[in-house]
Amino acid sequence: MDKPLLQLDNILTGYGTIPVLHGIDLTLAEGDIYALLGPNGGGKSTLLKVCSRQIEPWKGNVKVAGRSMEGVAPEELAKVGVCTIPEGKGIFPNLTVSENLVMMTHSGTDLATIESITYDRFPQLSNKRKQLAGTLSGGEQQMLSMARALGTNPKILLLDELSMGLAPIIVKELYEIVAQLAEQGIGVLVVEQFARTVLGVATRAGILINGKIISEGSPNELEDQLSDAYLGTKGKI
Amino acid sequence: MTELITFTVVGLAIGSIYSIASVGLVVTYTTSGIFNFAHGAIGMFAAFIYWQLRWDSGWGGEWPAPIAMAFVLLVVSPVLGILLQSIVMKGLEGASETTKLVIPIAVMLAFIGLTNWIWQDFESRIPEPFFGRDSKWQLGDAFITTHQTIVVIVAITLALLLKLLLSNTRTGITMRAVVDNQDLVRLNGSNPNFSALLSWIIGSVLAGLAGILISPLLGSLNVLALTLLVVNAYAAAIFGRLKNLPLTFMGGIAIGLAVSYWNWISGTGRKWPWLSELRSTIPVVILFAILVVLPQERLRGSSIKKYRESFKSPDIKSSVLWGLIFILTVIGLTPILESKWEFSLSKGLGFSIIALSMVLLTGYAGEINLAPLAFAGIGALSAYQFDVGTTVETGAGFASLATALALLLSFLILSAFGLKRKKLWFSCASFALFTLVFVSLFDGTTGTGIASRESMSLSGLLVATLISGIVGAMVALPAIRLRGLYLGLATFAFAIFVDKMVYKQRQTLSLNIPFFGDGEDITFNIFNNGALNMPRPELLNIDFRNNQAAMLILLAICFTLISLMLVLLKNSSYGRQLSAMKDSPAASATLGLNMLRLKLSVFTLAAAIAGLGGALHASNLRAIQEDAPFTVFEGLALFMLTVVGGIGYITGALIGGILYGTAFLVMGDFWSKLSTDWESFDWLFTFVHDFFLFLGPAVAGIGLGRNSNGIAAQIFEGFKALGAKKSRPILITTIILSITIWALRIFNFLDGWTFLLLVLPLLLVSTLIADKHQKTEQEIAIAWELIGIENQMSETHQSFIDSMVGLETANIKEGERELQ
Amino acid sequence: MTQLELSGITVRFGGHTALNNVDITVSTGSITGLIGPNGAGKTTLFNVTNGLLRPNEGTLKFGDADMTALSPYRRAKLGLGRTFQRLELFPSLTVRENVQVAAEIRGEWSSGSNNSANIKKNVDRALEITNLRDSGSKNVSEIPTGKARLVELARSLVQEPKLLLLDEPASGQNDNETSEFADILRSLNKEGMSIFLVEHDMSLVMNVCDKIFVLDFGSLIAEGTTAEIQGNPVVIDAYLGGKSG
Structure with missing residues (x-):
C-alpha cells in the first residue's frame, strides 16, 4: 500500500454558513471496506458528496490515488473510476431497465459488457429489461444501481445507505457483492445507518457524530459503542 | 360531410403545428426547468427569415423552398438555441421563480424588437404555402391543400423521429435521464449541460418549423400575431403537464380541432358577434381552464428556495x-x-x-x-x-350599481384585514356609502x-x-x-x-x-x-x-x-x-x-x-x-x-x-x-x-433581470451611504451643485441636454464616492482578529488581514505550495 | 383523555407506501415521542397530522372533533401547532415580526380581543419563554439554526395550541441549547400543553417523553415508556439493522 486510493485531508464544509463537517481525515486503501456509521444528521451523506465532488469543501483536500481533485467535475470523476451510488435513488425511475444500463456506458464501458455482467449476476432483471425501473421492487432497484459498480469496473466505490428500505436478506446479498468487489482490489466507502449489516463485511469503521469522526477502528471494537450513539442509553443532560 | 372533412382537415393542420411547437416547448422545459416564453417569438423570427430568403429578393434572390427551409432550420434555429442556452438561460436553475419568468420574457421581447428593427417598413409580406395556393387534392367533395397535407405529414414524422431519438439513442435517453435526476446523470459520467444545450437546439428548431408552417395561414406576416399564434401551443404543453410528450402532441391536435370546429359552428365568428373574436381566443381559454382544473402540487415551504x-x-x-x-x-x-x-x-x-x-x-x-x-x-x-x-345614462341606477360594486369590493379586500364581523360590515357599508355619495353628488x-x-x-x-x-x-x-x-x-x-x-x-x-x-x-x-x-x-x-x-x-x-x-x-x-x-x-x-x-x-x-x-x-x-x-x-x-x-x-x-x-x-x-x-x-x-x-x-x-433585488436595492445602498454622517460634506456639495445646475438651467444658461448630462453623472458619482468612503470605514470597523473565528472568512477579509500583517496574498499562496 | 388520535393512517406515494396503517394516540397533558430510523415516515406522519398531506386511508381526531377533512388552517384553529424539521421561518421578517404575525393571524380567528396591546403581550411572553427577547430585531436569516428553532417554537406558542407538534427541534442545536430546550418543553407541559415530538437526539427524547412510539418502514413497530423502548430488541434491531451473523 504505497498511495491510498482515496484520501481526505481536514475536510471542512457545510450548507450556507452552517458548518456540517469539522475537519475530517480519512484514507481508503485498495481492498478496504470502510464503514462510516452514525446517527442521522451527523454529516455522513455530506462527506460522501464531498468525495464524489458534488459538494465543494470550504477547506481541505480530496485526493484520488494521490492526485488532488480540486476543480474536477463529478462527471469527470465518474470517468476516472470513482463510482458513486447515492442514497435511495441510484437509478432513473422513468427509464427502463435496459435504458438505465445505457446510461452507465457514459463512464466508458461498452453496453454489451455491462449487460452481460448485469444479467449474469441478477438474472431476475433480465426478464424485466423493458420495465420502468421505478416499478421494480426495492431490492431489484438496488440491484440495478449496484450493476453500475459491477459493470463499469471502478477503482473506488462510494455507497450511500445501500440498505435503506430493503429486507435484511437482500441487504446481505448486496454486501456480499461489495465484499467480492473489494477482493478484486476496489476501495469501498460505505455510509450506513443500519450498522450491523455492514460491520460483517467491513475491514474498518468510523463513527461520525456532529461532523466529527469520534472513533475509528475495527468493526468489532466499534460495535459496542454503537447502541449508545444511536439510542443514547447513557444519555447526556 | 364535405364541411366536416374540410374543417377537420383545417383543424388537423393547425393542430399539427401547435403540436410541433408545444412538443418543442416541453422538451426544453423538462431538461432545463425553464418555461420558454420566447418560444413563440423564436418561431415568428424564423418565419420572417424564411420569408426573406424564400420570397424576397433582398438577400441573394428567391431561394428554393427546401434550401431556405434547410438554412433556417439547420443553421439559424440551432444557432439561436445554442446562443440562448449558453449566454442567456444557463445558470438559471437555482434562480427565483420570478427571474425564471423574466429572462425568457426579455428574450421574447428581444426577438420581437429585433424583427421590428430588421423588417421596419410597412411592406406587406405574404408568404405562400408550399406549392402555391392552388395546389390541392380532392377527398370526397372536399379539397385539401398540399400545404395542409405536408404539415400533417411533417408533424407525424417529427413525432416519430423524436420518439426514436428519446428512446433509442444514448443521447436521447440521457436527455430523459436529466429530467429524472440531474445529479445522478453526473455520477454516471455525463454532463447534463450538454443535454440542456441539445434540448434548446431541438426546441428552437421546432419553434422555427412551427413558425414557418403557420405563417402562410395568416395572410400577411405580422410580428405580434405570429408570436401569439405559437403561444397558442402553450395550452397543449400544459395539457401534457409540461412533461408528457404524447399527451402534449394530442393536446395540440385537440386545440387545433377545437378552433376549427368553432369556426364551423360559429360561421367564422359571424353567428354570434359578441363572440366573434373567440376563434382566436379559444386556445388561451383552454389554457386557463386546464390550469384551473389541473391538480395542484401540495403546499411546500421556503426550504426549496435556494435564493x-x-x-x-x-x-x-x-x-x-x-x-x-x-x-x-x-x-x-x-x-x-x-x-x-x-x-x-x-x-x-x-x-x-x-x-x-x-x-x-x-x-x-x-x-x-x-x-x-x-x-x-x-x-x-x-x-x-x-x-x-x-x-351612458347616469343616475340613480348607475349610482346604485357603483354602490353594489363598492360593497362587494370592500368586502373582498377588507375581509382579510382581521376585522371582526361587525367592524367588517361597518367598514364595507361606510365605503359603499362613500361611493354612493361620491358618485351621485360629487359629479x-x-x-x-x-x-x-x-x-x-x-x-x-x-x-x-x-x-x-x-x-x-x-x-x-x-x-x-x-x-x-x-x-x-x-x-x-x-x-x-x-x-x-x-x-x-x-x-x-x-x-x-x-x-x-x-x-x-x-x-x-x-x-x-x-x-x-x-x-x-x-x-x-x-x-x-x-x-x-x-x-x-x-x-x-x-x-x-x-x-x-x-x-x-x-x-x-x-x-x-x-x-x-x-x-x-x-x-x-x-x-x-x-x-x-x-x-x-x-x-x-x-x-x-x-x-x-x-x-x-x-x-x-x-x-x-x-x-x-x-x-x-x-x-x-x-x-x-x-x-x-x-x-x-x-x-x-x-x-x-x-x-x-x-x-x-x-x-x-x-x-x-x-x-x-x-x-x-x-x-x-x-x-x-x-x-x-x-x-x-x-x-x-x-442584463439586469437576474438580480432579484433590482436596481432599487443598489440605489438604496448608495443613498444610505450618502446619508451617513461621514458623508455629510459630499451630500451637501451634491445638493448645492444640483441646485446650481438647476438654477443655471432655469435662467437658460444651459440647455436641457446639458442639464441632464450634468445632473445624472453628479448623482451617480456622489453616491459612488460616498459608498466607497463608507465601505473602507466598515472594513476597518470589523475587529480583524476575530475574522475567520466568528465570521466566515471571505476573500476580501483575507486580503485585508494579509495587508494588515504585511503580507502579499500571493506570497502566502506560494508558501502554502512549498509546504505541500 | 385523548388529545390526538390517528387511526389506520396509510399514505402512498406512487407505488411506495410511506405510512402503513399507523395508529397513534397522544393523551392530553403528555409529552409523546416519535422515533425511528431515517426514512421511516415520521415527517410524513406530521404532515398528515397538521393537514399539509391528505392520507389515502385513515381518520384523525383532535379531542372529540374529526379533523380528517379539515385544511391546515382550520386545524390550527382547533388548537394544533407545529414546527418544521427544515426551518420554515419568514426570512423577510425579523425575529419579533415572525412571532408577531403569528399572533396577529391568531387574533383574526380567536374569540379573544385582537388589539395591539394584547398581541404585544402575547409576543413578549413567547419571546420571554424562549429566551429570544434580545434577538427580537434580528433578521431570521442571520441567526444560527439553534436559535431559529426557538423562533419556530415561539411562533407556535403565541397560538396557544392545545397540542404542539415538534419536528426535530434539537437538530442544529448544541448540547447546551438542547438542555435548555428540554427545560422549556417541561415547563410548557406543566402549564397543560400536550407535546408530540419527533427527534433524533435520544438524550432529549429519553429525558422528556412520557411515552414513545417507534416507526420503521412506515409501520409502527413498538410503543411504550422510555425504559421499555430502550430495552426493546426490536427497536435496537430497527436502528442497527438485522442481527449480525
Whole structure:
C-alpha cells in the first residue's frame, strides 16, 4: 500500500454558513471496506458528496490515488473510476431497465459488457429489461444501481445507505457483492445507518457524530459503542 | 360531410403545428426547468427569415423552398438555441421563480424588437404555402391543400423521429435521464449541460418549423400575431403537464380541432358577434381552464428556495419625507422641461402607478400577475365609458350599481384585514356609502341624458378602480390555487383574452339595472372603433387639458399617495401576513392563516390599483387604441422592467415605469439629436438610436433581470451611504451643485441636454464616492482578529488581514505550495 | 383523555407506501415521542397530522372533533401547532415580526380581543419563554439554526395550541441549547400543553417523553415508556439493522 486510493485531508464544509463537517481525515486503501456509521444528521451523506465532488469543501483536500481533485467535475470523476451510488435513488425511475444500463456506458464501458455482467449476476432483471425501473421492487432497484459498480469496473466505490428500505436478506446479498468487489482490489466507502449489516463485511469503521469522526477502528471494537450513539442509553443532560 | 372533412382537415393542420411547437416547448422545459416564453417569438423570427430568403429578393434572390427551409432550420434555429442556452438561460436553475419568468420574457421581447428593427417598413409580406395556393387534392367533395397535407405529414414524422431519438439513442435517453435526476446523470459520467444545450437546439428548431408552417395561414406576416399564434401551443404543453410528450402532441391536435370546429359552428365568428373574436381566443381559454382544473402540487415551504430576495421594508416617516422630496423634484423639473419631455415623463409616471400594483402583488405577496395592463385597460375603459361613453345614462341606477360594486369590493379586500364581523360590515357599508355619495353628488350624475363630458371625473376614476378590482377578483377566484409559473400563465392567458375579447370588441352593451326602472339603462360601445379619446381631468379649476406640467404633477401626487398607502400596508398586520404567505405557505397555513382569502384580497386590491393607474395613464395619453398601450406584450415588458427596477420596492415601480415610458424614448431622442448635430456619424447614431428604441427594454431585462433585488436595492445602498454622517460634506456639495445646475438651467444658461448630462453623472458619482468612503470605514470597523473565528472568512477579509500583517496574498499562496 | 388520535393512517406515494396503517394516540397533558430510523415516515406522519398531506386511508381526531377533512388552517384553529424539521421561518421578517404575525393571524380567528396591546403581550411572553427577547430585531436569516428553532417554537406558542407538534427541534442545536430546550418543553407541559415530538437526539427524547412510539418502514413497530423502548430488541434491531451473523 504505497498511495491510498482515496484520501481526505481536514475536510471542512457545510450548507450556507452552517458548518456540517469539522475537519475530517480519512484514507481508503485498495481492498478496504470502510464503514462510516452514525446517527442521522451527523454529516455522513455530506462527506460522501464531498468525495464524489458534488459538494465543494470550504477547506481541505480530496485526493484520488494521490492526485488532488480540486476543480474536477463529478462527471469527470465518474470517468476516472470513482463510482458513486447515492442514497435511495441510484437509478432513473422513468427509464427502463435496459435504458438505465445505457446510461452507465457514459463512464466508458461498452453496453454489451455491462449487460452481460448485469444479467449474469441478477438474472431476475433480465426478464424485466423493458420495465420502468421505478416499478421494480426495492431490492431489484438496488440491484440495478449496484450493476453500475459491477459493470463499469471502478477503482473506488462510494455507497450511500445501500440498505435503506430493503429486507435484511437482500441487504446481505448486496454486501456480499461489495465484499467480492473489494477482493478484486476496489476501495469501498460505505455510509450506513443500519450498522450491523455492514460491520460483517467491513475491514474498518468510523463513527461520525456532529461532523466529527469520534472513533475509528475495527468493526468489532466499534460495535459496542454503537447502541449508545444511536439510542443514547447513557444519555447526556 | 364535405364541411366536416374540410374543417377537420383545417383543424388537423393547425393542430399539427401547435403540436410541433408545444412538443418543442416541453422538451426544453423538462431538461432545463425553464418555461420558454420566447418560444413563440423564436418561431415568428424564423418565419420572417424564411420569408426573406424564400420570397424576397433582398438577400441573394428567391431561394428554393427546401434550401431556405434547410438554412433556417439547420443553421439559424440551432444557432439561436445554442446562443440562448449558453449566454442567456444557463445558470438559471437555482434562480427565483420570478427571474425564471423574466429572462425568457426579455428574450421574447428581444426577438420581437429585433424583427421590428430588421423588417421596419410597412411592406406587406405574404408568404405562400408550399406549392402555391392552388395546389390541392380532392377527398370526397372536399379539397385539401398540399400545404395542409405536408404539415400533417411533417408533424407525424417529427413525432416519430423524436420518439426514436428519446428512446433509442444514448443521447436521447440521457436527455430523459436529466429530467429524472440531474445529479445522478453526473455520477454516471455525463454532463447534463450538454443535454440542456441539445434540448434548446431541438426546441428552437421546432419553434422555427412551427413558425414557418403557420405563417402562410395568416395572410400577411405580422410580428405580434405570429408570436401569439405559437403561444397558442402553450395550452397543449400544459395539457401534457409540461412533461408528457404524447399527451402534449394530442393536446395540440385537440386545440387545433377545437378552433376549427368553432369556426364551423360559429360561421367564422359571424353567428354570434359578441363572440366573434373567440376563434382566436379559444386556445388561451383552454389554457386557463386546464390550469384551473389541473391538480395542484401540495403546499411546500421556503426550504426549496435556494435564493434570497431581501426586500427591506421602509418606515413611514422616511417614506413621507421621500414622497415630499419626489413631488418637489417633479415640481422643480416642470419649469425647465420642454413639454415634449414633460409628456414623456408623465407617461413614465403613468406606467409607474400601474407598476405599483405589481409591487403589492408580486413584491409583497409573491404572486405573479402577467396581466397588469389588462386590468389597467379595463380601468381606462371603465372610466371612459363612465365619463364620455356614447349613451351612458347616469343616475340613480348607475349610482346604485357603483354602490353594489363598492360593497362587494370592500368586502373582498377588507375581509382579510382581521376585522371582526361587525367592524367588517361597518367598514364595507361606510365605503359603499362613500361611493354612493361620491358618485351621485360629487359629479352631479343624477341627471338623465347623455353624460358626455369633456373631462375625466373623480367618480370616473373611482368607478375605474371598482370595476377593475372586481374583474381582478373574478380572475383570481378560479385561479386562486395556482402559484408561480402556473399563475403566471393563467394571468397571461387572461391578458390575451382581454386583448382580443375586450379591445377588439365592437358590440354595444346594454345593462338594465333592476329596481330602477324606466330609462336608467346603460348602453355603450365597448371599444368604439378601436380607439377611445380619453378626457383629461378637471379639478380645482385647473385645466389639465392644456397644461402638461399640471398633469405631470398630478400623476406624481397620485403615485406618492398610492405609494404611501402601500408602505402603510406593508408595515401593518396585513403586510406581515403577505410576507408570511410569500416566504412559507406551509408555515402560514400551519399558523392558521386563511391564504385563499388573503390571496383573493390582495389580488383584488392590486387589480384595483392597476385600474386606477390605467385610467390616469390613459387620461394623460388622451387616447388609447386596441393595440396600445395596454396590450399583453406591453404588460410583459412593464412586468419585466419593474423586476429590473426592483419589484419589492416602491422605487422599483418608479424605475420600471420611467424606464418603460420615458428613458428609452429620451435616449433615442438623444442619439437622434446627435445624429443631426454630427451628420458624418449619422449611421452610428442612428444605429444606437434604433438599438435603444427596439431593443432597450429587452436588453435591460436580459442584463439586469437576474438580480432579484433590482436596481432599487443598489440605489438604496448608495443613498444610505450618502446619508451617513461621514458623508455629510459630499451630500451637501451634491445638493448645492444640483441646485446650481438647476438654477443655471432655469435662467437658460444651459440647455436641457446639458442639464441632464450634468445632473445624472453628479448623482451617480456622489453616491459612488460616498459608498466607497463608507465601505473602507466598515472594513476597518470589523475587529480583524476575530475574522475567520466568528465570521466566515471571505476573500476580501483575507486580503485585508494579509495587508494588515504585511503580507502579499500571493506570497502566502506560494508558501502554502512549498509546504505541500 | 385523548388529545390526538390517528387511526389506520396509510399514505402512498406512487407505488411506495410511506405510512402503513399507523395508529397513534397522544393523551392530553403528555409529552409523546416519535422515533425511528431515517426514512421511516415520521415527517410524513406530521404532515398528515397538521393537514399539509391528505392520507389515502385513515381518520384523525383532535379531542372529540374529526379533523380528517379539515385544511391546515382550520386545524390550527382547533388548537394544533407545529414546527418544521427544515426551518420554515419568514426570512423577510425579523425575529419579533415572525412571532408577531403569528399572533396577529391568531387574533383574526380567536374569540379573544385582537388589539395591539394584547398581541404585544402575547409576543413578549413567547419571546420571554424562549429566551429570544434580545434577538427580537434580528433578521431570521442571520441567526444560527439553534436559535431559529426557538423562533419556530415561539411562533407556535403565541397560538396557544392545545397540542404542539415538534419536528426535530434539537437538530442544529448544541448540547447546551438542547438542555435548555428540554427545560422549556417541561415547563410548557406543566402549564397543560400536550407535546408530540419527533427527534433524533435520544438524550432529549429519553429525558422528556412520557411515552414513545417507534416507526420503521412506515409501520409502527413498538410503543411504550422510555425504559421499555430502550430495552426493546426490536427497536435496537430497527436502528442497527438485522442481527449480525
